[in-house]
Amino acid sequence: MTGHEDRSPTTVEKTAGSAGRIADALRADILSGAFAPGERIRQEVLAERYGASRLPVRDALRALEAEGLVIMVPNTGAWVAKLSLEECQEVYQVRERVEPLLLRMSMPGLDAETRDRLLPLVEAMRQEPQVEEFLRLDREFHMLTYSGAESTILGDLVERLWNTTQHYRRAFTLLGTERTSRTVHLEHEMLALAILRDDPDGAERVLLGHISSTRLELSRHPEVFHRL
Amino acid sequence: MTGHEDRSPTTVEKTAGSAGRIADALRADILSGAFAPGERIRQEVLAERYGASRLPVRDALRALEAEGLVIMVPNTGAWVAKLSLEECQEVYQVRERVEPLLLRMSMPGLDAETRDRLLPLVEAMRQEPQVEEFLRLDREFHMLTYSGAESTILGDLVERLWNTTQHYRRAFTLLGTERTSRTVHLEHEMLALAILRDDPDGAERVLLGHISSTRLELSRHPEVFHRL
DNA sequence: GAGCTTGAAAATGTATCCAATCCTCGTTTA
DNA sequence: TAAACGAGGATTGGATACATTTTCAAGCTC
Incomplete structure (x- = not known):
């Protein structure tokens, strides 16, 4: 039996564990202007700022990148998205x-x-x-x-x-x-x-x-x- | 001329980071129908399928979640997104x-x-x-x-x-x-x-x-x- | 003195290991 | 007999440590 259709998470919109909290906090900080567009984001700084490891920080950055609030460049870093x-x-x-x-x-x-x-x-x-x-x-x-x-x-x-x-x-x-x-x-x-x-x-x-x-x-x- | 462009036969394009490759491959697999909507995605399976660790797989899943192709539920798992x-x-x-x-x-x-x-x-x-x-x-x-x-x-x-x-x-x-x-x-x-x-x-x-x-x-x- | 090369430092990406959480299934009890 | 409870297994989430890549600056050559 390939029990795949276990449960339909259509109504579930929750973002994952503690990375979700970091994403929410970072999103709020960007929206409030604490982080300005074009400003570089260092994972280590955020990890310390939010009291977590760099791993959930990266997850949060990816989530915000998908929302268009952050730009990530491979092997280079992340910046607050800036619109022309x-x-x-x-x-x-x-x-x-x-x-x-x-x-x-x-x-x-x-x-x-x-x-x-x-x-x-x-x-x-x-x-x-x-x-x-x-x-x-x-x-x-x-x-x-x-x-x-x-x-x-x-x-x-x-x-x-x-x-x-x-x-x-x-x-x-x-x-x-x-x-x-x-x-x-x-x-x-x-x-x-x-x-x-x-x-x-x-x-x-x-x-x-x-x-x-x-x-x-x-x-x-x-x-x-x-x-x- | 700042020329470090000499690469070995395996010339890897700028799309460095295997998480990106996994995301592309998984996206293609979902779009091709290899993974059907509502189907559960286990990180370990994908890790083996694409020959990588679970970590870049998680990054890829997050990226696809943001694109609306994957639904992730904390501490539970990931499913291929299904539309009503x-x-x-x-x-x-x-x-x-x-x-x-x-x-x-x-x-x-x-x-x-x-x-x-x-x-x-x-x-x-x-x-x-x-x-x-x-x-x-x-x-x-x-x-x-x-x-x-x-x-x-x-x-x-x-x-x-x-x-x-x-x-x-x-x-x-x-x-x-x-x-x-x-x-x-x-x-x-x-x-x-x-x-x-x-x-x-x-x-x-x-x-x-x-x-x-x-x-x-x-x-x-x-x-x-x-x-x- | 200017420009290129090289090397060290820093930041990112990845792997392995451990903890927390959830699902499954067997047992117990009304 | 059926439903509730609990223990075990399995899967995900996170932290530490290491490899890779980039960048910046000092040094050397022209």
Whole structure:
């Protein structure tokens, strides 16, 4: 008997043992900016930093490499992934096509309680919070609009796209002018309203425009990508 | 001239690190069907199969897990990734949105020589080749249409999506009826013609329809996903 | 003095060994 | 008789140690 189909781990998404913890910690450190793009990562340093051997560190690096947050070169080392202007625009182009789909799939699954949290988040962002707080609110707002989809594949993809551009969102938030900032607030409010009135087409359209206008903003600040 | 390029007869390419070779070999084995979805993968078996220790095998498994081809459960083992009908449809929905974009980005970069290879490939697929040969031609045809994009991010994403659904494309090719087969050939020809006449909008539309019709085909054969 | 060569140091990749965890199967008990 | 419990076996995860590769810098040649 070849007992292969023992158990179907389709619902199991857990990352492996303690390497998963290291991967989570390192991911958080990269997203928080503690490790900057282009910075070299030495396995030994991480091993000491997280109190483990180099082996789970390598596993974690491989996992993050697959997420697009780390670049590994054989026999050479690992670096925090760095996006060129063109690559960043590419990510945003993918987001323009993918996130409206995820939003559409999510909307039927959003309950009233979840929807009631949308506009308060928009209001909170209007209070001109600090950069890190704004990034957190922005992410929470969009992820909330996606929370109705039990999608695993598309949801993970979108999360990866957000993570790879996290550093650049921070940079652009830092030098954001008031006008673009107000535009973002309006787009967020329009998105929330479209969701509240159960208008999938409108929501898709607004979200596409939101991401698209952000992408166009990238071209106006190429200096963010030049300073290596 | 910094010339250390002199190597012994066994000139190993830059793809050093046997973990990479194992990952490539295992990926090929999964895509070829040698390992079926849902099948358990034991590290020791792979270590012997590829003549290495369990350690590079673990690295390879992690790499493939990140690509979505393998599922790893802590302290338990690894399985070849298996898609449910819903997940497979989700992948196709993502492909519907993403591949037309990649095609649009690719078209300006397609030179005359590359375009001349499109219709012959369509013809070759019309000759009712064996399943494996058809899968190869189909993949080559589509990848050729994408070869004009120097895109790294989007190209890798599309390749991953193709890989995760490779097994199910094989299954559906096996039970394909003549009518659906002819439809596929027509869609391929329309796609090639749209590219040859430099019609990005038309090409996007045809490709979207092509993927979409394939996705709808999935619902008609749920038994492919049940027998697992 | 400039550029190439060479050698040492450091970082990565791999192998072997040991600990922790999970599955299987036999035993026991209600 | 069936279900729950526990011990044994098997498999994975991690740590230490070693081989390989790369890089950097000092020294030598031209």
